[in-house]
Amino acid sequence: MTPTKAAGASSHPLDSLFRADRLPHILCPGCGIGPAMQCYTQAMVESGIPLERQVCVSGIGCSGRVAGYVNIDSYHTTHGRAIPFALGVAVARPELRVTVFSGDGDLISIGGNHFMHSARRNVDLTVICINNFNYGMTGGQAGPTTPPGAKATTAPYGNAERPFNLPYLAAAVGATFVARWTALHVRQLKDTMVRALRKQGFSFIEILAPCPTGFGRPNDIGEGLDEMNRYRTRCVVNHKAPLHELDVDLREIEEPIVLGNFVDRDRPHYRPPMIQRSPAEEHGTAGDRWAAQRPAGMEGTE
Amino acid sequence: MTASERILTGEHFMLGDHACAEGALAAGLDFFACYPITPSTEVAERLSHRMPKLGASFLQMEDELGSMAAIVGASVAGARAMTATSGPGFSLMMENVGLAAMMEAPCVVVDVMRGSPSTGLPTAVGQGDVMQVRWGSHGDYSIVAYCPNSPQECFDLTIKAFNTADHYRIPTFVMLDEVVGHMTERVVIPDAKEIPFSGRKRPSTPPTDGRFLPFQAAGDGVPPMAHAGEGYKLHFTGLTHDERGYPALTPEAHVALVRRLVDKVRLNAPAIVEHEELMLDDAEVVIVAFGCTSRSARRAVHLAREQGVRAGLLRPITLWPFPEERVRRQLRTRGLRRFVVAELNMGQMSREVERLTQLPVLRVNHPGGAMLRPEDILEAVLR
Numbered sequence: 025m026t027p028t029k030a031a032g033a034s035s036h037p038l039d040s041l042f043r044a045d046r047l048p049h050i051l052c053p054g055c056g057i058g059p060a061m062q063c064y065t066q067a068m069v070e071s072g073i074p075l076e077r078q079v080c081v082s083g084i085g086c087s088g089r090v091a092g093y094v095n096i097d098s099y100h101t102t103h104g105r106a107i108p109f110a111l112g113v114a115v116a117r118p119e120l121r122v123t124v125f126s127g128d129g130d131l132i133s134i135g136g137n138h139f140m141h142s143a144r145r146n147v148d149l150t151v152i153c154i155n156n157f158n159y160g161m162t163g164g165q166a167g168p169t170t171p172p173g174a175k176a177t178t179a180p181y182g183n184a185e186r187p188f189n190l191p192y193l194a195a196a197v198g199a200t201f202v203a204r205w206t207a208l209h210v211r212q213l214k215d216t217m218v219r220a221l222r223k224q225g226f227s228f229i230e231i232l233a234p235c236p237t238g239f240g241r242p243n244d245i246g247e248g249l250d251e252m253n254r255y256r257t258r259c260v261v262n263h264k265a266p267l268h269e270l271d272v273d274l275r276e277i278e279e280p281i282v283l284g285n286f287v288d289r290d291r292p293h294y295r296p297p298m299i300q301r302s303p304a305e306e307h308g309t310a311g312d313r314w315a316a317q318r319p320a321g322m323e324g325t326e
Numbered sequence: 327m328t329a330s331e332r333i334l335t336g337e338h339f340m341l342g343d344h345a346c347a348e349g350a351l352a353a354g355l356d357f358f359a360c361y362p363i364t365p366s367t368e369v370a371e372r373l374s375h376r377m378p379k380l381g382a383s384f385l386q387m388e389d390e391l392g393s394m395a396a397i398v399g400a401s402v403a404g405a406r407a408m409t410a411t412s413g414p415g416f417s418l419m420m421e422n423v424g425l426a427a428m429m430e431a432p433c434v435v436v437d438v439m440r441g442s443p444s445t446g447l448p449t450a451v452g453q454g455d456v457m458q459v460r461w462g463s464h465g466d467y468s469i470v471a472y473c474p475n476s477p478q479e480c481f482d483l484t485i486k487a488f489n490t491a492d493h494y495r496i497p498t499f500v501m502l503d504e505v506v507g508h509m510t511e512r513v514v515i516p517d518a519k520e521i522p523f524s525g526r527k528r529p530s531t532p533p534t535d536g537r538f539l540p541f542q543a544a545g546d547g548v549p550p551m552a553h554a555g556e557g558y559k560l561h562f563t564g565l566t567h568d569e570r571g572y573p574a575l576t577p578e579a580h581v582a583l584v585r586r587l588v589d590k591v592r593l594n595a596p597a598i599v600e601h602e603e604l605m606l607d608d609a610e611v612v613i614v615a616f617g618c619t620s621r622s623a624r625r626a627v628h629l630a631r632e633q634g635v636r637a638g639l640l641r642p643i644t645l646w647p648f649p650e651e652r653v654r655r656q657l658r659t660r661g662l663r664r665f666v667v668a669e670l671n672m673g674q675m676s677r678e679v680e681r682l683t684q685l686p687v688l689r690v691n692h693p694g695g696a697m698l699r700p701e702d703i704l705e706a707v708l709r
Contacts, residue, residue: 043561046572076557081399092561092573097554099402100563100573101395102425108359108392109422112399112407113554115383116357120403120555138395141388296383297374 041065041075043095050089054240054248056207056233057154061090063210064125064152067217068096071121078221079122081110083135085161086235087127087154094125104135107142110149115296118148121221128155128169132188136168143197145294146225151199152217153228155190156235157274164238171273175242192267194228195287201227202287204270207234208255209283216285225293232272232281243275259283332380333518340513342506343368343410345477346436348513349484350408351376352521357400357407359385359393361415364448365504366438369410390415394422394435401431402562404553406488410436413455414445416462423497424463427587429562430541430549432491432526434484436500438507439617439670441694451504452694453617456674459499460646466584468591470598471499471646473616477511483643485521490598492526494590495548501645503670505618505697526551533557541583542569547590591647600643601652605631609638610661611707614653614679615668616642618697623668625700630707636661637707648678657683666706670694 042065051057068078080098082091083106091098101109106124114122124131131139131153142149158176159165166176166183169190173182194202201223205213213231220227234240234251245251254274263284270282329335333352340348347369350358358377360370370386377384383400387393390411397407411419416437426433441447442454459471470490472483484500491498527550529538540560543549549569552558561571566583568574591598602620604627606612611630615623620641630637640656642649656662664686667676676689688706690698 043572045570076559077555079554092563095559097558097560098562099399099429099554100561100565101398102421102564105391105395105422105425108387108395109399111385111392112357112359112396112401112405113403115385115396116400116403116405116407117553117555137388138392141392296385297378298381299379 038062038065041068041095042093046093049093051086052237054234054236055086056156056231056235056248057087057090059207059210060152060154060213060231060233061093063214063217064090064123065094066214067221068094070214070218071221073121073221077120079110079113079120081106081113081122081124083126083130085127085130085159087125088130090125104130104133105138106130107135107138107149107151111142111147114148122148123150123152123221125152126154127160128153128157128190129159129167132190132193133168140197143194143199143226143228146198146200146291147294148224148226150217150220150227151229153190153230154233155230156233156239158235158239160235160238164235164242171275174239174275176239177242187271189268189271190230191270191286195267198226198291199228199287200225200289200291201285203228203285204230204232204283206232206255206259206281206283208252209259212261212283219285223288225291245274255281328517330518333521334515335517336515338513338515339510340477341368342474342477342480342502342509343438344372345480345513346410346484346500346502346507347372347376348515349481350434350488351380352481352515353485353488354406354523355382355408356405357383357397358409359387359396359400359407360409360411361387361390361393363412363415365440365507366410366412366436368507369436369438390418391421394419395425397433398422398426398429398431401426401433402429402554408434408436410438412438412440413442413452416455416458420458420462423469424465424467425564426497427463427467427469428564430495430551430587431497432495433497434487434491434500435497436484436502439501439503447695449504450695451618451670451697453503453619453670454674454694455501456645456669456671459501467587469497469499469646470494470591470644471501473501473643473645474506475617475620475641476506477509477513480506481513481515489522489524493524493548494594495526495551496590501617503617528552529558533559539569540571541567543586546594547586595647596651598644599647599649599651601649602641602643603652604639605636606638606640606656606659608636608661609656609659610636610663611638611666612656612662613637613639613666613668613703613707614642614675615639615703616645616675619668619670622698622700623703626703626707629700629704633708635708645675650678650682653679653682657685664688666690666703668698668703670698
């Protein structure tokens with residue numbers, strides 16, 4: 025298939041923020057990652073942080089592909105290891121603003137240990153987590169966010185496990201900023217991303233997103249639009265909601281889904297231990313060593 | 327000779343693990359991430375003491391998966407990055423050793439080998455990671471593994487490991503064993519200006535002209551490396567990718583990429599391989615041994631010669647690439663009767679010799695716990 029453009033839409037204000045030569049993307053019709061990715065690119069600009077100082081790191085899965093579409097320095101790493109990889113970038117070059125954009129399975133299941141410890145350390149990272157309640161890339165398996173009873177290709181009789189409440193988890197392990205929005209609430213989501221990008225320390229944003237192919241179909245939710253409609257009718261915004269009451273079950277039609285910016289607190293962010301010395305006494309840091317080898321014109325782009 | 331805070335120029339009586347840490351600092355280590363594990367812990371402890379005073383980053387991570395991922399991240403951001411571990415942690419690191427190979431992110435892994443498999447013998451020597459270091463991550467890629475047999479070599483080869491990693495954009499390995507890591511000997515640290523430094527090949531075009539292809543290699547198979555934050559809008563992925571770094575999931579792209587990753591070391595092997603030899607010119611029996619075992623083997627050579635048997639020693643300094651050209655050359659020595667391969671595993675390096683010769687290859691080995699004695703090796707030489 026070749027990309028086609030709608031009549032009259034020959035360009036878009038965000039074109040330069042995407043790698044046009046990588047489009048069309050791999051995402052299914054109705055997927056919630058697209059709107060979330062657009063919010064992220066808008067927030068990159070609105071944050072005021074120069075684009076050449078922003079880095080996107082992702083893991084494996086549908087959401088992990090986002091690093092391949094955004095037109096900034098971006099790294100698509102191994103399954104579950106986006107956070108420690110991003111930590112390496114952020115610590116080696118503290119002047120860079122590093123965002124991890126990945127999915128619930130990648131960040132919370134296989135990468136759960138890194139998530140927990142990086143939040144505890146308060147590493148200077150923004151973690152954007154698409155939660156679509158299943159493993160989409162591999163075809164709709166159950167994961168640690170799948171609601172109890174929900175059908176999945178590895179839970180044909182209904183999921184027997186209790187899922188994580190992600191904002192509660194993130195706050196408990198030390199995140200300094202914790203929010204939840206959906207792929208429908210694009211304005212609030214974008215504004216929250218701007219706040220998170222500007223905040224020092226470990227910030228976490230959960231984005232509830234339709235996966236009509238992997239999760240919607242076996243659970244009788246219908247198309248992506250139908251899941252968006254559930255968000256429209258069931259979501260309530262309560263920034264002060266008790267964190268332990270933030271469980272989500274898309275199938276329980278009566279229960280509200282609570283969104284908001286739940287946690288915003290200040291704690292010293294992580295720095296490796298340093299005994300202060302004058303710069304002249306230092307052999308060199310990562311930023312400095314290659315400076316002598318940097319071709320002319322490499323600085324001050326954008 | 328004057329010592330600086332970073333480079334402790336002078337003569338020392340130093341532990342092998344510590345010499346490894348000092349070699350890394352002398353090479354310009356910016357970033358170290360690790361998880362404590364015997365018998366490599368002294369590398370981390372030494373660096374936790376030294377790095378904060380040098381403006382360099384020491385991190386103790388939650389596990390070895392994270393440690394390895396973190397050093398790959400630091401590497402793509404321009405840092406000279408290292409981790410240190412032993413067998414059980416080394417197994418966990420293999421996932422992101424593959425990522426380092428695929429992203430061509432230079433980094434150094436120190437592996438202090440202990441009795442294995444599994445938890446094995448945490449405090450006792452082994453040499454069981456010979457094949458894991460070469461083939462431990464899935465698929466085909468290439469690495470260089472150095473095997474010091476003394477604290478002085480721990481210092482020297484760690485520096486070399488950084489330079490080789492940067493030159494070829496590969497993960498490199500410094501394979502100590504518990505005996506070498508916990509051995510204290512004389513270590514001479516030279517003047518800073520005598521420490522060899524060769525860095526990464528860098529882009530020759532600025533990011534503004536948009537012509538830079540981050541995975542386009544020159545004749546040596548090694549692409550110039552741009553780092554995060556320099557304006558190139560890089561994309562690196564563990565997926566099979568094209569010269570732009572973009573995913574390219576075709577057989578053609580896969581063959582081109584993986585072949586180049588393998589050939590970077592294979593075709594440059596003559597420039598990389600190092601060995602030490604003792605009395606090989608007239609040897610009728612050649613002992614092949616590395617690490618602590620080579621020290622027993624050296625003694626066995628002298629004992630055999632005293633008894634009238636012309637023994638010699640070939641010690642791989644690069645375990646990988648294996649010094650196979652030197653073995654082949656030895657096959658042309660008149661009177662060569664057999665090889666004796668001594669190692670603290672059940673014959674992992676023996677296979678490398680066996681595949682090169684029709685002559686008998688005697689295996690002298692056990693899976694670790696104590697060094698092989700010179701007499702154990704001598705018995706096979708005289709047999």
